[in-house]
Amino acid sequence: MITVDEVSSLNEKRFLELLHREEGRLFRIALAILGNDADAWDALQQTVEQAWGKRGTLRGSEAAFPAWIKKILVNCSIDLLHRRERIIPVDPQFIPVVMRDEQSPDAILIWQLVAELGPEFRKVIALRYLGDLSLEEIARALSIPLGTVKSRINTAHKRLKAMLFENEKEGAVQLDFRLQP
Amino acid sequence: MTSDFNHELDERMGRTLQTWSEAGTLPPEGSYQLERLVYQMSHQYRRGRLVSVLRGTIAALVAYITMLFFACPAAGSLIPAAEALVDRGASPPTAALEQLVYNPAAPLSYSTWHPNMKGAQS
Numbered sequence: 575m576i577t578v579d580e581v582s583s584l585n586e587k588r589f590l591e592l593l594h595r596e597e598g599r600l601f602r603i604a605l606a607i608l609g610n611d612a613d614a615w616d617a618l619q620q621t622v623e624q625a626w627g628k629r630g631t632l633r634g635s636e637a638a639f640p641a642w643i644k645k646i647l648v649n650c651s652i653d654l655l656h657r658r659e660r661i662i663p664v665d666p667q668f669i670p671v672v673m674r675d676e677q678s679p680d681a682i683l684i685w686q687l688v689a690e691l692g693p694e695f696r697k698v699i700a701l702r703y704l705g706d707l708s709l710e711e712i713a714r715a716l717s718i719p720l721g722t723v724k725s726r727i728n729t730a731h732k733r734l735k736a737m738l739f740e741n742e743k744e745g746a747v748q749l750d751f752r753l754q755p
Numbered sequence: 756m757t758s759d760f761n762h763e764l765d766e767r768m769g770r771t772l773q774t775w776s777e778a779g780t781l782p783p784e785g786s787y788q789l790e791r792l793v794y795q796m797s798h799q800y801r802r803g804r805l806v807s808v809l810r811g812t813i814a815a816l817v818a819y820i821t822m823l824f825f826a827c828p829a830a831g832s833l834i835p836a837a838e839a840l841v842d843r844g845a846s847p848p849t850a851a852l853e854q855l856v857y858n859p860a861a862p863l864s865y866s867t868w869h870p871n872m873k874g875a876q877s
């Protein structure tokens with residue numbers, strides 16, 4: 575016979591198994607949205623707290639866990655973004671942080687591009703490509719006009735296009751390590 | 756052509772960033788801290804459940820004992836018979852009503868509450 579405690583510990587173990595599979599990805603998404611390790615860690619902890627509290631709503635559909643917890647993380651990150659925006663300036667060390675141990679030349683290129691364009695672009699790009707939010711949702715989340723979101727995505731595309739063109743001309747990805755400690 | 760290229764760039768950015776995020780790992784101490792957080796929340800949840808079960812049990816016991824006390828004739832039951840109420844000076848309709856409220860299963864005679872019929876039976 576399974577006692578209530580056993581069921582509860584089983585749920586706890588299963589929750590942790592599912593969480594451990596996702597935690598690295600979740601941390602990187604939060605890092606991309608928020609721009610520094612400390613805030614990304616805060617967002618991840620808040621996400622785990624909220625997900626644990628709402629875990630009953632996921633019963634019987636564990637396959638939905640990655641998308642479900644990502645949605646919670648994106649919402650927590652947006653909340654944190656609003657709270658932190660007024661207090662702490664965006665970490666200038668952000669790009670070296672996201673690029674450490676990075677092997678993919680495309681990813682290096684994109685984060686270099688984001689470094690050039692600035693934090694306002696980083697938020698839009700992170701929410702669009704990692705948070706899977708629509709342009710309207712991004713506009714609402716960042717309290718900016720829809721046109722601004724579109725123009726930032728468009729600018730990012732144009733700059734990426736130019737960078738790809740330059741790199742193809744030079745034949746190699748040039749890295750800018752000026753900000754690296 | 757331009758729109759195709761933009762679409763390709765859009766897809767490329769999306770794919771690259773998804774791959775980048777999926778390659779992320781937390782350091783072991785980060786994983787351990789998350790684990791500890793979940794165990795703490797689980798412990799609090801169990802404690803909260805135990806406390807609420809205990810509170811419910813205690814409230815039910817208190818209610819049961821109180822009802823037993825009020826219904827016990829030796830302790831001066833608060834559930835009066837209709838006749839006793841009439842003897843205490845309550846008007847017959849009130850007595851009948853109270854009898855109904857306290858003990859709806861008991862048969863209620865017409866003479867119990869009708870003032871004109873009260874004397875007719877005796």
